[in-house]
Structure formats: structure tokens, C-alpha cells
Amino acid sequence: MATFALVHGGGGSAWDWHLVATALRERGHDAVAVDLPCDDASAGWADYRDVVTEAIGVRRDPVVVGHSLGGFTAPLVPARLLVLVAAMIPAPGETFADWWAATGYQGTGLDDVFYHDVPPELAAEARRRERGEDSRALREPWPLAAWPDTPTRYLLCRDDRMFPAPFARRHARERLGLEPDEMDGGHYAALSRPVELADRLAAFTAG
Structure with missing residues (x-):
């Protein structure tokens, strides 16, 4: 059995992971999803890390999974394995604003980059639950001097309109x-393909 700590992306919430968490538990794993303090103007990266660490609690050797902007938070948390799902990968000292130009990101110009393949009722609920991303963290340099010495997997979604596969x-x-x-799947595979995503996450721990 593995413990998965599930970290949402920008303006999201623990709810984004509810279907994946259920699927992981059905497969005999433990799963905890967190609400990052993204709408707290005073919260920095240390606060993001602490929220995840506190949610993990006494669970040992978690697999920390970061989606989208959650790629900035996931590596801050001690883990046995890091999994980045359609995620941003920060460089040491890089801010959120710097990341876009530093990576050569050019956008896609497509409509509905988040929920285009999510069932309509889930997409509507996801939009209703969106939160502001107003924290101090977005203006802070990413605090690690290097990527942690933790095994890391990157899982891209081939139909992602936010971070296209190439x-x-x-x-x-x-x-x-x-x-x-x-x-397969778009940026929010956790909502459009939760069972397949849970199977992928579980498989990463078996290798």
C-alpha cells in the first residue's frame, strides 16, 4: 500500500482530486488531497509546504503528486516519489512570473484549455469551486537550491491544451x-480520466 498526497494546481482545491482519491482507495492505497492556501495573500511557499506536510501527518514515505502549478509545491515536501501531472517544473530561484518566458511557453490560443474533455456536470462544478490565486508565493523565488534527490516521474496528457504534449x-x-x-486526456485528467490516472499513479509505485 502506498500513501498519495495529491496537490492541486493554480486556483484549484482538494476537490479536483476526489475521483482519483476514491479510485486509489479502491485499489488499497491511502490518499489525501489538500487545499493549498492559494487565496491567502500572506502565504508563501513555506506555507504551501506546511499545509501538505500537515495533511500527510504521521503517514510515512508518501508519494507526492503535483498537478499544474502544484509542480512548484510538490518538490518541497519530503517524499519517496514525486509525480508531476501536466505540471510546471520550477528552477531554483525562479518565480511563477519568470517561468513562462524562461521555459519558452507560447500558449495555444485555444478556448477552454482546462475542461474541454471533462464531463459537463463535473466541469461546471470545477468552475464553481475555482479559487483566486493571490498568495505571496507567486511573487517569491522558488526556494530550493536544486531539485530534490527524490525519484521523479513526469506524466503528460496528450490532449492537454494548457501544456501541449510537445x-x-x-x-x-x-x-x-x-x-x-x-x-490520453486533457489538462484536468483527474476529472476526465480519474480511473486511468489512478492506475498510472499506482503503477509508478510498483516499479
Whole structure:
């Protein structure tokens, strides 16, 4: 059995992971999803880390999974394995605002980059639950001097309109020297393909 700590992306919430968490528990694993303090103007990266660490509690050797902007938070948390799902990979000292130009991100110009393949009722609920991303963390340099010495997997979504597959492949290779794993689905695969995503996460712990 593995423990998964599930970290949402920008303006999201623990709810984003509810279907994946259920699927992981059905497979005999433990799963905890967190609400980051993204709408707290005083919260920095240390506060983001502490929220995840407190949610993990006494559980040992978690697998920390970061989605999208959650890629800035996940590596701050001690883990047996890091999994980045359609995620941003920060460089030491880089701010959120700097990341876009530093990675050569150019956007896609497509409508609905988040929920285009999510069932309509889930997409509507996700939009209703969106929170502001107003924390101090976005203006702080990413605090680690280097990527942690933790095994890391990058899982890209081939139909992602936010971070298209060619960009995500290059991003994982340039920032971490990783050849990414791939699955079908858009940016919010946790809502559009939760069972497949849970199976992928579980498989990472079996290897």
C-alpha cells in the first residue's frame, strides 16, 4: 500500500482530486488531497509546504503528486516519489512570473484549455469551486537550491491544451532530464480520466 498526497494546481482545491482519491482507495492505497492556501495573500511557499506536510501527518514515505502549478509545491515536501501531472517544473530561484518566458511557453490560443474533455456536470462544478490565486508565493523565488534527490516521474496528457504534449516533453527533458510518461486526456485528467490516472499513479509505485 502506498500513501498519495495529491496537490492541486493554480486556483484549484482538494476537490479536483476526489475521483482519483476514491479510485486509489479502491485499489488499497491511502490518499489525501489538500487545499493549498492559494487565496491567502500572506502565504508563501513555506506555507504551501506546511499545509501538505500537515495533511500527510504521521503517514510515512508518501508519494507526492503535483498537478499544474502544484509542480512548484510538490518538490518541497519530503517524499519517496514525486509525480508531476501536466505540471510546471520550477528552477531554483525562479518565480511563477519568470517561468513562462524562461521555459519558452507560447500558449495555444485555444478556448477552454482546462475542461474541454471533462464531463459537463463535473466541469461546471470545477468552475464553481475555482479559487483566486493571490498568495505571496507567486511573487517569491522558488526556494530550493536544486531539485530534490527524490525519484521523479513526469506524466503528460496528450490532449492537454494548457501544456501541449510537445511543450511538456521538452520541459521535462530540459528541466529534469526525464523522458515523460504519457496518457490520453486533457489538462484536468483527474476529472476526465480519474480511473486511468489512478492506475498510472499506482503503477509508478510498483516499479
